[in-house]
Amino acid sequence: MTLLPEVPGVLSGDDVAATVAAIAAEQSSDGMLPWWRGGALDAWDSVEAAMALTAGGRPGAGAAALDWLCARQLPSGGFPSEWREGAVTAPGVESNHAGYLAVGALHHALVTGSPGDRWWGPVSRALDLVCRMQLPSGSIGWALRPDGTPDDVALVTGSSSLLQALRCGSSLAALVGEDRPSWTAAADALQAALCSRPDAFADRARFSMDWYYPVLGGALTGAAAVDRLAASWDTFVVPGLGARCVADRPWVTGAETCELAMALAVAGQVDAATEQLAAMQHLRDEDGGYWTGYVFADDAIWPVERTTWTAAAVVLAADALSGATPGAQLFTDPAGLLTER
Numbered sequence: 001m002t003l004l005p006e007v008p009g010v011l012s013g014d015d016v017a018a019t020v021a022a023i024a025a026e027q028s029s030d031g032m033l034p035w036w037r038g039g040a041l042d043a044w045d046s047v048e049a050a051m052a053l054t055a056g057g058r059p060g061a062g063a064a065a066l067d068w069l070c071a072r073q074l075p076s077g078g079f080p081s082e083w084r085e086g087a088v089t090a091p092g093v094e095s096n097h098a099g100y101l102a103v104g105a106l107h108h109a110l111v112t113g114s115p116g117d118r119w120w121g122p123v124s125r126a127l128d129l130v131c132r133m134q135l136p137s138g139s140i141g142w143a144l145r146p147d148g149t150p151d152d153v154a155l156v157t158g159s160s161s162l163l164q165a166l167r168c169g170s171s172l173a174a175l176v177g178e179d180r181p182s183w184t185a186a187a188d189a190l191q192a193a194l195c196s197r198p199d200a201f202a203d204r205a206r207f208s209m210d211w212y213y214p215v216l217g218g219a220l221t222g223a224a225a226v227d228r229l230a231a232s233w234d235t236f237v238v239p240g241l242g243a244r245c246v247a248d249r250p251w252v253t254g255a256e257t258c259e260l261a262m263a264l265a266v267a268g269q270v271d272a273a274t275e276q277l278a279a280m281q282h283l284r285d286e287d288g289g290y291w292t293g294y295v296f297a298d299d300a301i302w303p304v305e306r307t308t309w310t311a312a313a314v315v316l317a318a319d320a321l322s323g324a325t326p327g328a329q330l331f332t333d334p335a336g337l338l339t340e341r
Contacts, residue, residue, distance in 0.1 A: 004057060005318035005325070010278045016318055018288025020056030023049055023308045023315075031064030032086060035307045040089070043069055043079040043097040044161075045309040047104035052312035055319045055327055059112050066104055070122040077122075077129030078144065093144040095133045096158040098126040099165030103330065106168040109175060111327040116175040124180070127169040130162055131186045137200035138193030140186075156194065156201045157209040160217030163190050164334050167218065194219035206247045208236040208256050212263040218334030225267040229260075236260075241296055242280040250297035254283040254290050258313035262320045262331045270321065277317050283310070290314055 004013040004020075026037045033049050034041035046065055054062035073079060078093035102123045109116035133141045133150035140159050141150030166187035173180045193200045194214050204210045211232045215225040236244045242257030244250075257280040264273035283291045283301075290310040295302045318324075320331040 003324050005055060005315060005322045005328075007274060007277060007318050007321050010274060010281065011314070011318050015288065016056060016315060019290070019311050019315055020053060020058060020288075022285075022287055022289035022306075023052055023056075023311050024058055024061055026308050027053075027061060027065065030086075031061075031066075031068035032083075033065040033068070033308060034083075035309060036305065038085060039305075041083045042081060044094075044100045045307075045312075047100045048316070049308040049312040050104055051107045051327065052308075052315035054108050054111050055325050056315050059108065062104075062108060063118070066101070066108065066119055069101065070119055073122050073125065076144070076148070077125035077127075081143075093129075094158070095130050095140050095142060095144075095150075096161045096165075099130045099162045099169075101126050102165045102169035102172060106172045106175075107327040107330055109172065110329070111325045116172050120172065120176050120178070123169055123172060124178075127166060127180070127183055130166065131182050134186050134189065135200070137197055138189035139197070139200040140190060154193075154201050155204065155210075157204070157207070157213045159190060159194060159201065160213035160219055162217075163187055163194065163219055164217045164330070166190065167334065168330065191219050195224075208232075208243050208245060208247070208260070211236060212260050215263040215266050216259055216331070216334070218266070221266070221335050225263075226269070229263060229267055229269070237276075238296065240279055241282065241294065242276060245293065249295075251293055251295050251302070252280070253293035254280045254310040255292070255307075255313040258310075258317040261317045265320050265332050266334065273317075273321055277314070277321065280314075 004016045006013040027033045033046045050062040050065035078098040080088040081092045082090035105119040105123050139154030140162050142155045142158050143151045166183045170183050214220045220228050235247050238252050242252040243260045245253040245256055257276050261273040261276040289306040291301045292305050292307050292310050319328045
């Protein structure tokens, strides 16, 4: 019997099973896993939702979502920015969309105990593209220009996610008996930029993700991680409701709150992480799905949408806090685990 993630006093195993079922209900028979049935699909969020299915005892459905993406990988190694009902609606290629496939592939291998080679080819092409998009500062351009060159704008959130992706890729390489020193070198340069080169990144400090993602992605650990999270806590955290998406709006969002919980777990602050996961449960719907956000100044759910990626963040946060699956390690020790496989 599959051990489901659960967090006593916050989410039971049955609660998590209901959330996983709500995600699975939005998946098409061919594996396509959008934000909601008929809605947008981007590679990053679809991989996250696939990981939640796998962690929640539905690895076949998680694998089908990754298969769907890999069948649509571009020759560059990237993915279109958006599909709707299977048709490309935004053809641009973003680096973090490409990179996150490595996290999903390693997560599936860890949770299921599979050899890890099922998506090795697409992962290899995706991370080789990410390395080609690395800028002289060590940061990584957020997207490809129409001429195929990397944009010279880098984002803290996207680059932090890519740090995790490159480490996961190196771990996956070791698992399948391959060696990719270029990925390790790219990760080292990227971490150095994230830790010491704020000028290498666009200023998006009003977004909470730029606050906690260097911790969630493993760039900052130990005391540095604790200090980072403490520095802007009062700016972004609304007691009892969760984390704001942006500092200057009265809007808390479920996915950001769950990601903050995982970052707190990375920093060793498990009680605070559990408190944040509990705080966002006001976004839970009756069937286990989750609304994206809440405008507390108006006492209103907004936008009026339930997204698979918000529900997925709940499942992954619950797994990180409970350690129910081996995949939880990707979110509790993004720096340590991935360098030794």
